Amino acid sequence: MQPQESSAGSAAGDTLGRRLLAFAGSPLFRGDAQVLHDRNPYRRMLVPESLAEPDFDRPPGPGEWSSHRSLAAHRLLGTFYESETVLLPEQGLAGLYEDFSAFYGQELKDLREGSVSALERFAFACLDDAVDVTGAATPEVLDAFFQHMVAEAAAGPSPALAAVAAAGDRARAADLYLVQLALDGLTEASAMSRNLAGAYGPEQSALFKIFIDEFGYGVYDAKHTTIFAKMLRSRGMADHVHAYWNFYLAGPLATNNYYYYLSRDHAKFFRYAGAVTYAEAVFAPAFVEMVAVFRDIFGDAVDLHYCDEHAHIDEHHGRITREQVLLALAERHGPRVVPELLRGVAEARLIGGWFEADTAEQIRWSDTLPRHRELAGAATAAGPPRRSVRTPDDPFGTRCHDGAMVLEIERGEAELFTTPTGPPERMARGDALLIPAGRLYGVRAATPETAFLLHPVSPDRPAAPA
Numbered sequence: 239m240q241p242q243e244s245s246a247g248s249a250a251g252d253t254l255g256r257r258l259l260a261f262a263g264s265p266l267f268r269g270d271a272q273v274l275h276d277r278n279p280y281r282r283m284l285v286p287e288s289l290a291e292p293d294f295d296r297p298p299g300p301g302e303w304s305s306h307r308s309l310a311a312h313r314l315l316g317t318f319y320e321s322e323t324v325l326l327p328e329q330g331l332a333g334l335y336e337d338f339s340a341f342y343g344q345e346l347k348d349l350r351e352g353s354v355s356a357l358e359r360f361a362f363a364c365l366d367d368a369v370d371v372t373g374a375a376t377p378e379v380l381d382a383f384f385q386h387m388v389a390e391a392a393a394g395p396s397p398a399l400a401a402v403a404a405a406g407d408r409a410r411a412a413d414l415y416l417v418q419l420a421l422d423g424l425t426e427a428s429a430m431s432r433n434l435a436g437a438y439g440p441e442q443s444a445l446f447k448i449f450i451d452e453f454g455y456g457v458y459d460a461k462h463t464t465i466f467a468k469m470l471r472s473r474g475m476a477d478h479v480h481a482y483w484n485f486y487l488a489g490p491l492a493t494n495n496y497y498y499y500l501s502r503d504h505a506k507f508f509r510y511a512g513a514v515t516y517a518e519a520v521f522a523p524a525f526v527e528m529v530a531v532f533r534d535i536f537g538d539a540v541d542l543h544y545c546d547e548h549a550h551i552d553e554h555h556g557r558i559t560r561e562q563v564l565l566a567l568a569e570r571h572g573p574r575v576v577p578e579l580l581r582g583v584a585e586a587r588l589i590g591g592w593f594e595a596d597t598a599e600q601i602r603w604s605d606t607l608p609r610h611r612e613l614a615g616a617a618t619a620a621g622p623p624r625r626s627v628r629t630p631d632d633p634f635g636t637r638c639h640d641g642a643m644v645l646e647i648e649r650g651e652a653e654l655f656t657t658p659t660g661p662p663e664r665m666a667r668g669d670a671l672l673i674p675a676g677r678l679y680g681v682r683a684a685t686p687e688t689a690f691l692l693h694p695v696s697p698d699r700p701a702a703p704a
């Protein structure tokens with residue numbers, strides 16, 4: 239029995255892995271020499287050469303949300319989901335029609351459709367055991383649980399915003415935080431749109447009311463994505479889908495994908511209702527906190543209309559979703575749906591925590607690179623190094639590793655990118671730096687040929703030297 243089961247599992251994982259490799263092998267996803275992506279929503283670096291590494295038979299566990307295979311899976315899944323939305327570049331399709339055709343074309347569509355369900359199971363299996371909803375059967379229990387979760391979130395502080403406020407380079411840390419919001423901010427409410435069709439009574443109209451607010455009541459200048467782009471421009475940052483693709487972390491990618499995951503499969507509709515209610519309720523206090531932190535750093539030099547709008551409107555949305563969606567669905571459809579509503583609340587809270595923790599860790603790491611040069615010296619090798627050779631024309635991509643690594647420049651010079659704004663970290667021959675497990679980075683050759691080594695080190699997180 240045992241060997242048969244595991245070999246069947248491997249075959250499934252192998253098939254998924256092969257399909258994903260074929261998808262990522264499209265010229266659209268192989269990247270180019272630039273660190274930020276051009277005004278072309280169809281191109282996004284999926285780092286195909288790193289996709290042979292993950293074991294797609296072994297879903298990331300609850301503590302592995304920032305692992306390499308989690309990042310790889312969520313990049314792919316996010317691309318799958320956005321292929322089911324309409325993305326057109328602001329400047330028009332001149333010169334990009336081929337890419338448009340390939341992105342939405344039959345070949346990639348077949349690969350997506352043949353793997354999306356298995357990839358979702360892989361990417362979100364970690365939620366299955368992480369949430370226990372037994373005993374939740376009445377609207378009263380649901381509401382008490384919901385209120386408790388929201389009060390806890392509102393009490394703050396947000397770990398990611400706390401990391402921004404405590405950073406040595408606060409402006410750069412704030413930019414990295416903005417980038418994590420951009421994933422959703424530039425395509426806001428796209429997942430929600432998938433729950434608007436059908437016929438489900440007053441709750442459908444309540445959700446629609448929220449949806450049209452997100453779309454500025456049909457006024458383009460008031461649409462939340464438009465005012466989000468304005469915030470990016472006020473920081474001198476790119477405002478197109480998805481300039482900062484290479485810098486989206488696994489936690490924020492998973493958060494964004496989660497709402498698509500629930501919206502693609504209406505068996506999970508009640509879970510979606512729980513999740514969106516939680517999200518709308520915690521947004522208002524989160525944006526109040528963000529305004530305080532960003533004003534403290536930038537004064538009036540940053541456009542926070544987006545945050546002010548959400549601090550205001552999401553108080554209203556939080557109320558509508560709780561009363562007219564969450565509790566109304568529980569009353570109308572009875573105890574059988576309550577565990578799913580509750581599961582949505584609990585999962586949204588959990589996954590929102592990954593967003594926060596991942597972003598906070600990346601901010602802290604990229605803010606203390608000199609310290610991580612010192613830590614490299616104190617690390618103990620745990621295996622033979624992997625060697626890479628790069629030229630400045632090679633495609634640029636970012637990745638992370640499941641365990642800590644020491645990056646050592648063997649020949650030439652390199653630029654290390656851990657955050658999308660500000661100068662990269664310059665590293666010369668012999669320089670070494672510790673990359674903690676799960677931290678995102680990209681290396682670009684700064685000399686005609688640069689060779690670097692990646693040494694696996696143990697323990698995962700070496701103690702700071704005395």
Ligand SMILES: [Fe+2]
Pocket residue numbers: 426452462548
């Ligand atoms: Fe919004």
Ligand SMILES: [Fe+2]
Pocket residue numbers: 448452518521551552555
């Ligand atoms: Fe909202």
